[in-house]
Amino acid sequence: MEIKYEYVRKRSEFGRPCSFSDFLAEVTVDIPPDPSLAEDFIPQDPVDFAVQEGPVMALHEVNTERVQVAIRGVNHVEGGWPKHVDPKNSELTTRYREEVEREEVYTKTVQRLGSLVEHYIRQNNTIDIYEEYFEEEEDEEEEEEHPSAKIINVFRDPNKIRRMCTHLSWHPDANRAVAVAYCSLDFQDSRKDMNFDSYVWDLGKPYTPELTLKPSSPVVILEYNSKDWYHMLGGCYNGQIVYWDTRKGGLPTEMTPVEFSHRDPVYGACWLPSRTGTECLSGSTDGQILWWDIRKLSQPSERLILDITREDQLKKALGAISLDFVATMPTKFLVGTEQGIIISCNRDAKTPPEKIANIFSSHIGAVYTVTRNPFFPKVFLSVGDWTARIWTEELMDSSSIMETKNHTAYLMDVCWSPVKPAVFFTVRSDGVLDIWDFLFHQKEPSLAVKVSNDPLLSVRSQDNGQIIGCGTKMGNVSLLKISPGLCTLRKNEKTLTSTMFEREARREKVLQEKHRERQLREQERLRAQPEEKENPQEVFKQAQEDFFSNIKEEQRRR
Numbered sequence: 001m002e003i004k005y006e007y008v009r010k011r012s013e014f015g016r017p018c019s020f021s022d023f024l025a026e027v028t029v030d031i032p033p034d035p036s037l038a039e040d041f042i043p044q045d046p047v048d049f050a051v052q053e054g055p056v057m058a059l060h061e062v063n064t065e066r067v068q069v070a071i072r073g074v075n076h077v078e079g080g081w082p083k084h085v086d087p088k089n090s091e092l093t094t095r096y097r098e099e100v101e102r103e104e105v106y107t108k109t110v111q112r113l114g115s116l117v118e119h120y121i122r123q124n125n126t127i128d129i130y131e132e133y134f135e136e137e138e139d140e141e142e143e144e145e146h147p148s149a150k151i152i153n154v155f156r157d158p159n160k161i162r163r164m165c166t167h168l169s170w171h172p173d174a175n176r177a178v179a180v181a182y183c184s185l186d187f188q189d190s191r192k193d194m195n196f197d198s199y200v201w202d203l204g205k206p207y208t209p210e211l212t213l214k215p216s217s218p219v220v221i222l223e224y225n226s227k228d229w230y231h232m233l234g235g236c237y238n239g240q241i242v243y244w245d246t247r248k249g250g251l252p253t254e255m256t257p258v259e260f261s262h263r264d265p266v267y268g269a270c271w272l273p274s275r276t277g278t279e280c281l282s283g284s285t286d287g288q289i290l291w292w293d294i295r296k297l298s299q300p301s302e303r304l305i306l307d308i309t310r311e312d313q314l315k316k317a318l319g320a321i322s323l324d325f326v327a328t329m330p331t332k333f334l335v336g337t338e339q340g341i342i343i344s345c346n347r348d349a350k351t352p353p354e355k356i357a358n359i360f361s362s363h364i365g366a367v368y369t370v371t372r373n374p375f376f377p378k379v380f381l382s383v384g385d386w387t388a389r390i391w392t393e394e395l396m397d398s399s400s401i402m403e404t405k406n407h408t409a410y411l412m413d414v415c416w417s418p419v420k421p422a423v424f425f426t427v428r429s430d431g432v433l434d435i436w437d438f439l440f441h442q443k444e445p446s447l448a449v450k451v452s453n454d455p456l457l458s459v460r461s462q463d464n465g466q467i468i469g470c471g472t473k474m475g476n477v478s479l480l481k482i483s484p485g486l487c488t489l490r491k492n493e494k495t496l497t498s499t500m501f502e503r504e505a506r507r508e509k510v511l512q513e514k515h516r517e518r519q520l521r522e523q524e525r526l527r528a529q530p531e532e533k534e535n536p537q538e539v540f541k542q543a544q545e546d547f548f549s550n551i552k553e554e555q556r557r558r
Helices: 035-040 090-102 104-126 135-144 493-528 536-557
Strands: 149-155 164-170 177-183 198-202 211-213 219-224 231-236 241-245 266-271 279-284 288-293 302-305 320-324 332-337 341-346 356-361 367-372 379-384 387-392 411-416 423-428 432-437 447-450 456-461 467-472 477-482
Touching: 090 104, 164 456, 164 467, 177 219, 219 266, 231 266, 231 279, 241 279, 279 320, 288 320, 332 367, 332 379, 341 367, 367 411, 379 411, 387 411, 387 493, 423 456, 432 456
Parallel strands: 164 219, 266 320, 320 367, 411 456
Antiparallel strands: 149 477, 164 177, 177 198, 198 211, 219 231, 231 241, 266 279, 279 288, 288 302, 320 332, 332 341, 341 356, 367 379, 379 387, 411 423, 423 432, 432 447, 456 467, 467 477
16 A cells, blocks of 8 residues: 555654634635536425424333222021021021920030130139220320311212202111212202212212112102111102112112102101011101001001191191101100101000190291200200200100200201210201200300301211211212210210200209299289270381381491
């Protein structure tokens, strides 16, 4: 290879830094344009170039595997009986027990096991492993805690056309679910495509209902059977009584025929304590109380007309809008009417007029709810107009022994706390839940919570008293968890509540006697005076002057 040019550089100049200097521009090469090449060019207009200076980033999405939740149930059936013995037949089971008890093997087995069980019982009673040593300090800490409540869950009506949440019923098995009755009670509400379904909601899955109940008419009230959990009773808007077996799905198992049902919506329905657990009671604004047996719903087993004149005439009957029945008083039940009267009924009476035992003139408007105290059954609570009132059956034909203040909004529903005897919950038409504790405050509620902007129509408490369910006019059910101080029974609280009720009952009895004495004195005074005929015009003129004078005093005061 021939070397054309040789570059020579000293070793000391290797890696030497460059030295730059400023000097004027200098034309190194000037190439003139060539016109012959212009024909080969194609003009491009416009010419855009995009330059991105930011770093290039990538977006990736990762979705974790969803946990599949399945509901499984176990049905416990009484076993251990021979094939020829029906466990549901009490006579056969009793006879079989007597035969077994006569055998010698049974006696020897009981004697052998008895000594063994007695040994373990004595061993278990030696030391109380659950003994609490510092109960007083725990009570003091609880007293310092302020009452509070927070919303932990909300169930919403899945339909586009919203309906009222008219009634709630908790599942008897640890309150794991709640049945909600949805119905529109507005006068002549004829919205198209309105759904008739009601739902059972599982507390663990608030987005989709666990069971959809499909009645032929909207359900106003739903009640679980405390004995058979899978039986559910419903009162419909068209007056029919429906019952479901939830093991078979959401379609009604059986319903009453229209000709033997109520003529108005069924606002009250409850299960009756019986051996079979199949008897129930219903009340409606048509003035009738009907007894049913779900094994034969073709016609009612008994009927009572709510005629307080005791003439047993349907045209004079009062419309029932609420019912209450407790197992501790199996023959008595309470009925709240549209006319503001509470009727105490006795089923064991021989004739229908005798079944209407006592009458309480309670509220100005309809009695939306009447409920007995779970600790003192003779004391019951009613709600209507703007107040909630406490009554006792020991005082007949008298006013209430205790009552709340007059609210600016209507009170729509009430329920007792199942844990504390003096605590109850009321809901108002302005969306507020009031928690009252009459042992501490009787003029103001212990806690008032704004649950919703919509009116609250129904309220129910769990068996442990910790969670309260409130239903709104727009079909939402809010679950609130209250502080431990409002759901924990303290020492001597039951005794103090009983003393309070007895004291108020005595006070009301004394006032009632004084009022009767004043009426007697007034009657005697009127009899002693000669009869004077009043001039109607003078009476009207005096009333007119009093009316305008009261208006002027009110204007002057404002």
